[in-house]
Amino acid sequence: MKKFRVYKTKHVDQTKTVSFNFDGKSYHGFDGDTLASALLSNGVHLVGRSFKYHRPRGIMSCGSEEPNAICQINEDTDLTEPNVRATEIELYEGLKASSQNCWPSVNFDIGGINNFISQFIPAGFYYKTFMWPKSFWKKIYEPLIRWSAGLGKSPTKPDPELYDHKHVHCDVLIIGGGISGIIASKIAAKNNLKTILIEDKNILGGSTIFQKNENYKINNKYSSEWLDEEIAELQKLDNLTIKTRTSLAAYHSYNYLLAKESISDHLPLDKKNGGIRQRLWKIRADKVLVATGAIERPLVFNNNDRPGIMLANSVKKYLDFYGVSCGFNNVIFTNNDSAYETAVSLKEKGISVEIIDIRKKSNSKIVKNAEKLGVKIYWNSTIVNTFGHRKINSIEIMNLSEDGSNVVGDKNRINCDCLAVSGGWTPMVHMHTQSGGKLYFRENDQTFIPTEIDENHINVGSCNGDFELEEIINNTNKKVKNFLRVSETEFDNTSVLNSKELDKRNIWLLPNYISEGKCKSFIDFQNDSTAKDIKLALREGFKSIEHVKRYTTTGMATDQGKLSNMHALGIIADTAGVKMGKLGTTTFRPPFTPLTFGSIVGRSVGKFFDIIRKTSIHEWHSQNNAKFENVGQWKRPWYYPINDEGLHDAVQRESKAARDSAGILDASTLGKIDIQGTDASEFLNRVYTNAWSKLGIGKCRYGLMLNEDGMVYDDGVTTRLGENHYLMTTTTGGAANVLSKLEDYLQTEWPELDVYLTSVTDHYSTASICGPNSKKILTKIFPDTDFSDEAFPHMSYQNAKIDEINCRIMRISFTGELSYEINIESKYGKSLWEKCIEVGKEFKITPYGTETMHLLRAEKGFIIVGQDTDGTMTPIDLQMDWIVSKKKYDFIGKRSLYRSDTIREDRKQLVGLLTDDPNEVLEEGAQIVSDVNKKPIEMIGHVTSSYFSPNLNKSIALAVVKSGKKMNGQKLIVPMENKNINVTVSDSVFLDKENKRIYA
Amino acid sequence: MFLINCPYCGKRDQSEFSCGGEAHIVRPKQPTELSDDQWAEYLFMRKNIKGVQFERWNHAHGCRKWFNMVRDTSNDKIHAVYKMGEKPPVE
Known part of the structure; x- marks a missing residue:
């Protein structure tokens, strides 16, 4: 086997062997390699298949722009990850990687048949083909597309690794540790500025770090040597934080940036030790300096995608940095001088290289240097074809016509095992445009260059269009x-x-x-879009670059078109006869390279996903077998099953106990707002629909709060504690929003009111005891309090004490039973509850949860905001006209109650529903109709609450029905999947219409 | 993400704030005397300007104060922040 590792460099330690596995085969590389350089050192070019045509593809670049070499790593482990660029993974012992997008293997891929039928799958093929017949969609097209779409495989198990977030502030943030970033960092840090330099590679230096060429010298040293010294000095600066392996993901407005630091990605699996894998830095910088460099452009010609066709500067990096020769019989295809550096590097190491240059000549020093070394140059020539299935083996070249629009003369075939292409350089303007920066088009080298927009953000180096070393150093220095x-x-x-x-x-x-139709000139290698596709899109009438992009999917793969966008634009401009500068670019959106979900989410996973709020009585509920439900962020007891009881049985038992003897509910989660100030009464007058001025001290009142549009927003009981002091309760889920809304009105509409609001939800725990025996229990707990109806009437409150601890007792009822709510400072909540349970034992006091509470209130026809209302219900719709003051001049939402829409008589209105079969329980949310025969069937309402009432021994439901108010006694139908349920509209109060039970 | 200069607390991240829509819409003092159209104008109609816009913001995860902001929606430049009740700065 040939040895592709041709010489030693200081960046790869050839004494430390690292073994790895690719597509089931074992290989070895060295410490310092990337997966890509290690594969190339083993002569492996073919690493994947293209997305659409499944053509064999090889490693093309050495960085984040890589379109082809994307792998699945560590398959069959929890840590597997798809779509990882081989050019960016640092090699570690035991790394297992495999090709994607091929089946059964990368060398023999069934999908490769697409390559031969490619004539029939042009751009827009999916849009055009999978339209009909409609019935094919679900059974055939969708499964087929799903099978063939996508690249790697998602992990199926939860991610076992840890991710972190870090917030940082700094004076200067420098993005990119190449030569200009290093110069800028040094200037900033030496001038007393707190500076952060981030670099996505594991070492600083960019492409200068491996530049050892006579033609590029700084202060009479090779540029790489000069830079090495600069980097060594940089490490000593106190003000400077250098973060390598950290890539910038997003540049948002006001210099807010996100960067992903890879902490353990480069470590072998057994050395990760369960530590943090990646950290997302959230950086707010006073000033940002972008020095992200440039990406080499490929060239677009027929069959330009074979394995072995690579970017010229990448070939140079593999050689000079990793010591790997990508081929022994190289051809360079270029339109500029930079590729000659590759030629010189190869030739100096005794490796064969020839150059095909589309230019007619170039007299620069580096070209002369190459000529002097004996490199053969074919001027004014282009490649018209390439050959070799799994790796390039030869090319065919022709001369260009004078204007470059055609080829002339004879074909000339040249053998090669590596073709290094260079189409010039594209400044990486992603960060600049993400931050809102604009670009202008520079004609002489066909590049988009940043236009400076803001005094706190500049671009330096080649991302700013400075490509020559002298320009880079001098302009960077000047600009910084x-x-x-x-x-x-x-x-x-x-x-x-x-x-x-x-x-x-x-x-x-x-x-x-x-002919153009028979050429496969790839623009976007990952998404397989060709020049032909772009032209087809233009012929089909797509004009905007954004539309062409989406139609042909050019630039929409995981590499986001880093290599393809410029060519797509260029070809559109040439074809449509428009200037490129006029065409503009597509939008560069974050992230620059894909981010892991883990790094975005950070520690907010599992139990840290959201705040969990528990009442002070929670522990008792848990110990007593409560099943919990989530209400907003709160955990509320849902029901308390005894032994094997299910929800239904538990709720039937709890409901009966609450009406027959006594029940107890943890009502601590209800929102509580303390309202004080001389205008507190006036304030309540304005926010509730009913009148508050005449409410006596020590009395409670139920209130309904509307939005300005007249729709019910929240409800609850408010107690007047003193002349200028109220305690408002809100729904559990609405507490925070109600407080915000009230603050909004106080600060912005009625700043003249003397009112102070304080949220006291967490300060008090509430035990609500109801049932005919509740008074007896309360009397035992508070022997000094007179609970007679005269001394302590319904809708009033008293202060009382348990063991010297102050309590507020409200006699209010949400169940329709005689009922008391005891409020106590939260720290005593559990003791209070335990005391109630202890004292209540002789009355068989039964703890009940939210489900029973819902059932009990439904028996009485009390609404739950958010269940029986949905933001489209006025109090009139709820048949609660009684609570809307006619006398008050104004309150929030009043004017909206007589808008033409809100006074319509056919609005949906709240009614009761009784099923003809009393054992049939309706489904909440079920639709209601009046006539199932007239089609289309008109839906006239829906069920909002539905239960089997053990106290009435029948099914009851609340519903909203069009014109429901006038429908009492009318028969309606609730159609279900397999039957129609007959129902009768009733009053919404099912139990104790006379309200006698509250005086039991 | 904006850096917002709360008039009470100073510069804070946008994540601490919530936007309350267009500013300087005064709730009518006598709603009952308004026609449906006039009331609808107050209730529903909001500008959605590309360019300089006056907005209400709340330092919800901070001092909880409401204030006003002049922001250019086309480039997110915040031209001014000022307290409730203060006159908007003249352009």
Whole structure:
């Protein structure tokens, strides 16, 4: 076997062997390799199949722009991850990786048949084909598309790893640790600014770190040597935090940025030790300096996608950085000088290389250097075809016509095992545009360059369009000085030697003698879109770049078009005869490279996903077998099964006990707002529909709160504790919103009112005791309190004490029974509850949960806001006209109660429903109709609450029905899947219409 | 994510705030005297400007104070923040 690792570099430690597995085969690489460099060192180019045509694809680049080499890693473990770029994974012992998008294997892939029928699957194929017949969709098309779509496999088990978030503030954030980022960091940190430098690779230095070429020198040293010294000095600066293996994900407004730090991704599985895998940095920076560099462009020509066709600078990096030669018989295909650096590197190491240049000439120093080394150059030539199925073995070239629009002369075949292409450089403007920055188009090298927008954000280096070393150093120095208001720096008199590129030529789609329809000139390698597809989209009438992108899916793969967008734009511009600058770009959206869900979610998983609120009595409920339900963030006892009881049986038992003797409910979760101030009464007048001024001290009143649109928003009982002091209760789920709404009105509409609001929900625990024996129990607990109807009437409150602890007792009822609610400071909640249970034993006091509470109140026809209402119900719709004050001049929502829409008589109104079969319980949410024969059947309402009442021994329901008010006694139908249930509209109060039980 | 200069607390992350829509819509003092159309104008009609817009914001996870903001919706530049009851800055 040939040895592709041709020489030693300092970046790869060839004394430390690392074994890994790819597609079931064992290989070895060295410490310092990426998966890609290790594969190439073993001569493996073919690493995947393309998305649509399943064509063999090889490693193309050495960074985040990689479209082809995406793998599934550590398959069959909890830690498996799809769509990982081989160019970005650092090799570790035991790494297991496999190709994606091929079946049964990367070497023989059934889907490869798509390549031969590709004539019939052009852009938009799916949109055009899977339309008819309609019946095929569910059974055939959708399963087929689902099977063939997608790349890797999602993990099926929960992610066992930890992720973290970190919030950071700094003076200067520098994105990118290449040469300009290093210069900028040094200037910033040396000028007393708290600086953070982030770099996505594991070492600093960018592409200069492996540049050892006579034509590129700084202060008479090789640029890589000069940079090494700079980096060494950088490590000593106190003000500077350097984060390697950290990639910027998003640049939001006001210099708020997200960066993902990989902490254990590069460690072997057994060394991860359950520590943090990735950390998401949330950075707010005063100033941001973007130095993200540039990405090399490929060239678009026929069959430009074979394994072995790579970017020229990547070939150079594999050689100079990793010591790996991608081929021994190299051809470089270029339109610019930078690829000659690759040629010189190869030739200097004695590796064969020839150059095909579409330009007519170039007289720069680096070109002369290559010529002097004996590199053969074919000027004014282009590649018209490539050969080799699983790896390139030869190419065919022709001369270009004068204007470059055609090919002329004879075909010339050249053998090669690696084709390094370079179509120039594209500044990585993603970060700039994400932050809201604009771009302008520079004609001379066909690049989009950032337009500076803001004094707190600049771009330096090649992401700003400075490609020559001299420009990079001098312009970066100048711009950073100006940006950070620094007068002089150590870089002011740097002497730079570099070869200058003077001759340029760019052809977005290289011409061919083969007809366009038969060429496969790939633009987006990952999504398999070709120049032909772009042209088809234009012919079919798509004009906007955003539409062409979506129709052809160019730039929509996991690499987000890092290599393809410019060519797509160029070809559209050429075809449509529009200037590229006028066309604009598609939108660059975060994240720059895909983020793991784990890093986004951080620690907010499992029990930390949301806050869990428990009452102070929670422990008792748990110990007494309560089943809980979530109400907002609260855990509320739902029911308390005895032995094997199910929900139904428990609720029937609890409900009966509450009406026959005594029940007790934990009502601590209800929202409680303490209202004080000289205008408290007036305030309540304005926020509730009923009148409050005349409520006596010590009395309670039920109130209904509307939105300004007249719809019921919340309800609850408010108690007047003193002349200027009230305690409002709200629904459990509505507490926070009610407080916000009240604060809003107080601060913005009625600032003249003297009112203070304090949320006291968590400060008090509430035990609600109801039933005919409740008074006896209360009397035993509070022997000093007179519970007679005269001294303590319904809807009033008293202060009382248990063992010197103050309590407030409200005689209010949500069940229709004689009922008391005891409020006590939360820390005593559990003791109070236990005392009630102890004292209540002789009366068989029964704890009941929310389900029984719902049933009991439904028997009485009391509404639950959010269950019987849905934001479209007025109090009039609820038949609660009695609570709407006619006398009050104004309250929130009053005017809306007589808008033309709210006074319609055919609005849905709250009614009771009784099933003809008393044992039939309706389903909540079921639709209600009056006539099942007239089609289409008109839905006139729906069931909002439905229970089997053990106290009435029949099924009862509440419902909202169009014109329901006038329908008492009318027969309606609730159609279910397999039967129609006959119901009769009734009054919504089913039990104790005379309200006698509250005086039991 | 914006950095909002709360007039009571100073600069804070946007995540501490909630936006309450268009500012300077005064609740009519005598709603009962308004026609349906006039009431609907107050209740429902809101501008949705591309450009400079006056907005209500609440420092919900902070001092809980409401205040006003002048923001350019086309580029998210916050031109001014000012307390409730204060006059909007003249452009």
